[in-house]
Amino acid sequence: MFKELSDHFSSVRFMILLAAVFMVALLGIYLAGQGVRNLLSEGGGAYLEGRSFLALFTAPGAFMSLLAFMALFGPMVGLVLGFDAINRERNQGTLSKILSQPIYRDEVILGKYLAGLITVAILFTALMVLLVGLGLMGVGLVPTVDEVLRLGAFLILSIIYVGFWLGLALLLSIVFRSVATSALAAAALWILMSFFVPVLGQAVAESVVAVEDVRSPRAEELAAYDRVSRIAALASPPALFSEASTILLDPTHRGSSQALRLSTMSRLDQYLLNRFQGVLSINQSLVLVTPDLLALLAFYVGTFLLSYLAFVRQEVRSA
Template structure:
């Protein structure tokens, strides 16, 4: 009997969502930006694939100019992930900010609770209806994305399908996180307008302000500037003029990076390692307070499947730069092992805020 009441409430909420104009409007925008993102990503993937194929048929004489790994189609989803961060968050907020507050304003909540129905059935039913609607919306988006790949003749393999499924799962968790926050504010505020305002403020803080704290400027003020390459290493890089003319185009003759026996280089890389670890620690700490940062970390690992890198030093006009020239595609197990902490952190947001919404609703004084 309890299950029937819960299912009835969830069913009502689900159909209310999919029939509402705000849901259809935001869902339509989400579909459009997803399709545009997919088409742009596919175009970039085809260009990169052409470069890779040309690189395989010719031997490049330029150090670092050879692409050694075939591009993954997961990179196509990077543009979709960028749009989902904002549009998906807005969709979750729009579906949750007035879920309870509008019934408090219309006094219909008091009438509902006067019937033989438990409060936990009401809040759980409302949440379940919203979750199913969100899942259906995201499912359609992913279906359209896969269909777009097939239209362009791109067929994912088994490992790529697994990672696409993971991408869809974490995208749902991101949207559900902001839905849960909106639901909590809806149970806390008596008016839908106030609920929306406070939810948007939280959204801006979590998706804009907290990630801003992890940018280069803030990091430099907290842990200092990145270690600079010592002059000793710059001096070791021999530069010879181009003999074909009077211009001074430069080429690299030798590099301490390639010799592998430079104590100065080892000290420099050790300092860079310490600096990178400090930055990563601060970034991971901030990510605990931002579902957007966790989502971006996960999707970045999925869409850019690179792990091991080899750094080649290059000198041009006495300025040393480094480019990643060799990449090793990470396997599914490696990627999942790398992002599992972010997935757990992303799971905590909807769990915590739905728990708060549940407790608030159970103790709510309805008059």
């Protein structure tokens, strides 16, 4: 595993990835910081009470929030670290060299996976510390204990999320002998899960839930639509991650069902609800996030198990 780790950290690919991720993250925090500073100077402090620091991660800035950036491009980190982990070694002839030594196959696949995961963990932790530091210096905000805990939970969630993509990339590198094919398959799956599955979820909901009058749907119809959409979203790790991370980083957010509740209320009810609901505690947010987290963990464990089984059952011969 140490050789794998060393290979990751010394590779040109990792350096490029590191530079790209840090560049976009720094730009994102700078733009978000500007937005938060403006809001605070315009007297929006009360609006951001208890979540000013977190706003650095959730404010959209000029193009997208750091959170949205992570949901969209986090998978790239996992895919880039894993798409050729096995087939490259097989094609180079180094896999048979390693497997003919007195080690179990499990150790090879576990070593590859753990090395990738540790690399992701180190990269994201460093990134998070850097962004928090920049937030402290740039905007002059000090995070509360609750905000630090939320950022910690978000970090763990992000590592699990990217771990899923790493497992998927590893699986592709086992299934496909050609590195180019596994890279293309990884890109295709990323596009499919990030863009098509969520749309597909809405399409499924529309086809399953019969709405009598589209212009003024009844509350039960909207509730049924929301339920089906949410079930469909469970098939999309990016949707799960977005939902869970938004709940974690925005203490006022109560999940996508909140939008439904608000849409079925009068404007006065909506105002009163927002006014008196207040922010959620970290424990309450964690409870809300549990279904998404469990579904994400199921994807995470599932892809790794598939990779593991495919690898231990595969023949050793090089191409």
